[in-house]
Amino acid sequence: MSALHQPSELMIPRTIRTALASNYKSEWLLAAEKELKGFEQHNVWTPISPEKGMKVLGGKWVSDVKGQASSSIEQFKARDVAHGFSQRLGVDCFDVYAPTASMNSLRLLLAMKFQYSMLLTDFGVCSIYPYSPIEEVIYM
Secondary structure (H helix, E strand, O other): OOOOEOHHHOOOOOOHHHHHOOOOHHHHHHHHHHHHHHHHHOOOOOOOOOOOOOOEOOEEEEEEEEEOOOOOEEEEEEEEEEOHHHOOEOOOEOOOOOOOOOHHHHHHHHHHHHHOOOOOOOOOOOOOHHHOOOOOOOEO
16 A cells, blocks of 8 residues: 555544544545444444433544554544443443453464464454454444
């Protein structure tokens, strides 16, 4: 992917309002559309009208860029995140964690890499959280 912009000319917006008022409005909109398309492709949500008694979580758009701090920006990113901090453990949700590899798993992976002269690479998965279904129903 070719570089888009120099990071020195870009401020990461903290709100959707500032993103849409910036010189990079079209890039932020494309990033938000990509996020929403990912939700649609993975059947993440179903639009409904809120009913009395529903606990509706707030949310916000988080913006960022992909690229090196000292070089050019490769990609604009936008994520729609829920205000999960307003959930009550044991009432609204039952597990609160982000699944990551343990240090033992990482050590094993590195040991195997060196033992068998393997090549390690990294990669990103677009819209990773929609891949893992949750049991609770969440209203946003």
